[in-house]
Amino acid sequence: MKKKKCIAMLLAGGQGTRLYALTSRVAKPAVSFGSKYRIIDFPLSNCTNSGIDTVGVLTQYQPLILNEYLGNGEPWDLDRTYGGLHTLPPYQAKSGGEWYKGTANAIYQNLHFIENYASEHVIILSGDHIYKMDYSLMLAAHIEADADCTIAVIDVSPAEAPRFGIMDYDGERKITSFEEKPKNPKSNHASMGVYIFKTSSLVRELIEDEADPDSSNDFGKNVIPKMLKQGSKMFAYQFRGYWKDVGTVASLWESNMDLLGSRPVLDLNDPNFKVYSRNKALPPSYIGAGGRISNSVLTAGCEVYGTVVNSVLGEGVTIAAGAYVSDSVIMRGTAVGKNVKMYFGVIDEDVIIEDGAAIGDGSSDKNGIALVGRGSRVKGGAVIKSGEIVEAEQQK
Amino acid sequence: MKAVGIVFSNIHDKEIKELTALRTLASVPFGGRFRLIDFVLSNMVNSGISKVGVITKRNYQSLMDHIGSGKSWDLSRKRGGLIVLPPYGVSGTTLYQSRFEAIKNTEAFLRRSDEDYVVMSDCDNVCNFDFSRATDFHIEKNADITVVYRKKDIAAAERKPRTAFTLDGGRRVIKVENSDRMSGKKLVYTNMLIVDRRFLLSIVESAEENGFKSFSSDILTRTSDFRIYGYELEGYFASIDGVSNYYKHSMELLRPENRAALFKPDASIYTKVRDSAPCRLEASARVSDSLIADGCVIEGEVTGSILFRGVRVEKGAKIENSIIFQDTYVGADSRLNCVIADKQARILANRTLSGHETQPYFIAKGSII
Numbered sequence: 001m002k003k004k005k006c007i008a009m010l011l012a013g014g015q016g017t018r019l020y021a022l023t024s025r026v027a028k029p030a031v032s033f034g035s036k037y038r039i040i041d042f043p044l045s046n047c048t049n050s051g052i053d054t055v056g057v058l059t060q061y062q063p064l065i066l067n068e069y070l071g072n073g074e075p076w077d078l079d080r081t082y083g084g085l086h087t088l089p090p091y092q093a094k095s096g097g098e099w100y101k102g103t104a105n106a107i108y109q110n111l112h113f114i115e116n117y118a119s120e121h122v123i124i125l126s127g128d129h130i131y132k133m134d135y136s137l138m139l140a141a142h143i144e145a146d147a148d149c150t151i152a153v154i155d156v157s158p159a160e161a162p163r164f165g166i167m168d169y170d171g172e173r174k175i176t177s178f179e180e181k182p183k184n185p186k187s188n189h190a191s192m193g194v195y196i197f198k199t200s201s202l203v204r205e206l207i208e209d210e211a212d213p214d215s216s217n218d219f220g221k222n223v224i225p226k227m228l229k230q231g232s233k234m235f236a237y238q239f240r241g242y243w244k245d246v247g248t249v250a251s252l253w254e255s256n257m258d259l260l261g262s263r264p265v266l267d268l269n270d271p272n273f274k275v276y277s278r279n280k281a282l283p284p285s286y287i288g289a290g291g292r293i294s295n296s297v298l299t300a301g302c303e304v305y306g307t308v309v310n311s312v313l314g315e316g317v318t319i320a321a322g323a324y325v326s327d328s329v330i331m332r333g334t335a336v337g338k339n340v341k342m343y344f345g346v347i348d349e350d351v352i353i354e355d356g357a358a359i360g361d362g363s364s365d366k367n368g369i370a371l372v373g374r375g376s377r378v379k380g381g382a383v384i385k386s387g388e389i390v391e392a393e394q395q396k
Numbered sequence: 397m398k399a400v401g402i403v404f405s406n407i408h409d410k411e412i413k414e415l416t417a418l419r420t421l422a423s424v425p426f427g428g429r430f431r432l433i434d435f436v437l438s439n440m441v442n443s444g445i446s447k448v449g450v451i452t453k454r455n456y457q458s459l460m461d462h463i464g465s466g467k468s469w470d471l472s473r474k475r476g477g478l479i480v481l482p483p484y485g486v487s488g489t490t491l492y493q494s495r496f497e498a499i500k501n502t503e504a505f506l507r508r509s510d511e512d513y514v515v516m517s518d519c520d521n522v523c524n525f526d527f528s529r530a531t532d533f534h535i536e537k538n539a540d541i542t543v544v545y546r547k548k549d550i551a552a553a554e555r556k557p558r559t560a561f562t563l564d565g566g567r568r569v570i571k572v573e574n575s576d577r578m579s580g581k582k583l584v585y586t587n588m589l590i591v592d593r594r595f596l597l598s599i600v601e602s603a604e605e606n607g608f609k610s611f612s613s614d615i616l617t618r619t620s621d622f623r624i625y626g627y628e629l630e631g632y633f634a635s636i637d638g639v640s641n642y643y644k645h646s647m648e649l650l651r652p653e654n655r656a657a658l659f660k661p662d663a664s665i666y667t668k669v670r671d672s673a674p675c676r677l678e679a680s681a682r683v684s685d686s687l688i689a690d691g692c693v694i695e696g697e698v699t700g701s702i703l704f705r706g707v708r709v710e711k712g713a714k715i716e717n718s719i720i721f722q723d724t725y726v727g728a729d730s731r732l733n734c735v736i737a738d739k740q741a742r743i744l745a746n747r748t749l750s751g752h753e754t755q756p757y758f759i760a761k762g763s764i765i
Contacts, residue, residue, distance in 0.1 A: 284428030
């Protein structure tokens with residue numbers, strides 16, 4: 001078989017605890033985003049748009065919905081006879097088996113997958129970010145620099161910097177320092193969690209990391225700092241464009257809102273760089289005679305009889321007459337009853353909000369988003385306060 | 397289900413010539429994101445049919461582009477799946493003219509099949525129909541042919557060629573009427589039928605010696621020679637056969653009860669995926685009583701209309717009672733009423749276009765106004 005130039009390993013096993021109810025029953029990469037997508041659509045579509053046709057998706061936490069969604073990879077054009085999309089859960093082997101302990105260990109446990117394709121380079125991705133990026137440009141820079149490892153960086157605001165891996169680099173883009181989540185960041189060059197490794201370097205480093213009993217087997221905490229210390233050739237690749245870590249309810253909400261407006265910050269309407277997704281066969285959305293929807297996005301199968309402003313509606317969402325929905329994200333299959341008032345809500349999939357319920361109020365803002373978890377039922381006339389979290393389990 | 401499907405993609409093209417100038421009737425867009433053939437293909441697949449032959453004749457490039465390998469309907473299979481049956485040319489012969497000749501063209505396909513039954517349908521039927529029940533009925537009656545009909549009250553003034561049946565108490569067809577001037581309550585043929593495959597082959601083989609030319613007047617009328625039964629289609633049904641009737645049936649989709657009858661959660665209508673971005677309505681958008689597909693960007697006003705994928709409506713534009721196909725652009729402050737705008741048309745700023753619901757104004761594919 002022909003060697004692959006670069007294959008992707010996508011870390012999709014994280015729980016995403018700061019998304020609270022949204023990840024109680026699904027892995028973070030499978031959380032709905034932007035009306036018709038799930039977070040993982042972005043790195044997968046980036047791969048397809050960058051000419052990467054082999055992607056190993058490492059799953060661990062709550063994989064059922066994610067696995068079903070991924071299927072054979074056909075929606076992303078990743079159903080291939082050689083390569084394509086493969087889900088890689090932890091497994092039992094002769095010498096025993098174990099859960100993925102950290103990001104580096106997850107890749108270590110699947111080294112045979114990488115070796116199978118004998119690719120020269122491996123790109124490590126995560127399912128936590130919303131961004132459109134052509135990895136082939138980064139790969140070209142990586143090859144040109146003959147780097148052991150190239151890390152994609154984006155400049156963030158100084159206030160945000162302590163949340164990320166922060167690095168510094170010289171005029172040749174050679175990385176001079178790397179600190180994971182520093183209290184006092186030296187720069188605002190944040191790691192995007194996108195790494196390209198020379199396969200030989202990756203294999204060597206992962207074997208060494210695994211042998212180190214003090215390591216927590218994490219790329220950002222262990223592997224990258226160690227490589228830098230021992231003088232490996234590590235380069236930064238500067239990305240300019242939209243990139244958002246959607247690890248919190250507030251940032252997920254914000255990123256959804258970035259789709260709105262006459263010149264959206266995040267524009268998905270680019271025929272040359274489509275974001276692919278798996279969607280149900282549904283008729284177009286219907287806006288009723290009394291319905292009113294403005295500054296919003298919606299996809300197929302919605303029925304809107306009430307008023308919707310500054311919001312994002314997922315597949316098959318229904319908004320009954322008299323309802324008022326403002327500044328909210330409503331995910332697929334959710335039904336909003338008559339005369340419901342909703343301000344700054346993030347409503348997960350398949351939620352039923354009965355007539356007359358109130359979620360948030362006119363004084364809510366983005367710091368007090370009300371969150372209703374998958375499959376919940378909000379009783380008629382109930383009041384969910386700004387900032388409150390409702391989960392289906394609690395109601396039983 | 398041991399049945400194979402056959403879909404006729406061109407049969408009524410000339411009756412709806414504006415929309416079929418550049419495509420087959422099968423690939424005429426309908427309902428905001430579908431093509432007419434999506435309905436029959438989905439109905440067949442939802443009924444358990446996994447092998448479908450699509451008979452094409454001319455202009456089938458857009459149809460091929462739409463159906464591809466049949467993947468969207470789960471018809472990309474190793475066994476069976478979607479099989480396109482283009483005209484089979486023997487030198488000196490011309491393209492087939494009648495349905496019967498079209499069937500003769502598929503003789504090899506039918507012979508290679510091992511299913512006991514053949515479900516045949518035109519592609520201009522918009523309905524959500526379960527062929528498996530009709531096939532069960534066909535088997536139970538030990539019929540040669542089961543025709544699918546619907547009850548219809550025809551106004552005396554209507555002039556349109558139709559086939560109507562009279563049934564006995566056991567639902568066997570005892571009389572067939574082929575006429576373009578029938579009126580009153582009739583059991584009207586939907587151009588969908590179930591037939592025994594071996595029976596169909598025997599008819600095709602003996603067609604020449606028996607002088608069979610037309611399916612409806614030479615085969616269906618032989619009610620005493622053949623065991624022909626009638627199965628009723630209940631619920632929503634529209635047969636698209638002209639621009640004004642296309643317009644009328646399209647607009648019926650704005651009513652929730654018709655959408656519910658057509659788009660059932662347990663029997664979805666599938667179509668080719670286009671991966672458009674979600675539809676974006678801007679702050680100035682005013683949309684009411686309308687169907688809006690993915691990929692639209694709307695700044696203007698849309699009322700009582702159907703917008704296909706990727707339509708752009710600029711600020712101040714006002715679209716009423718109109719059907720706008722894929723990727724059409726409507727410029728600022730333009731006014732459209734009772735218009736059907738075909739794909740990729742560009743209606744520049746400040747244009748006023750108006751038709752009537754009985755005679756919608758038609759804008760051809762790609763034209764600039």
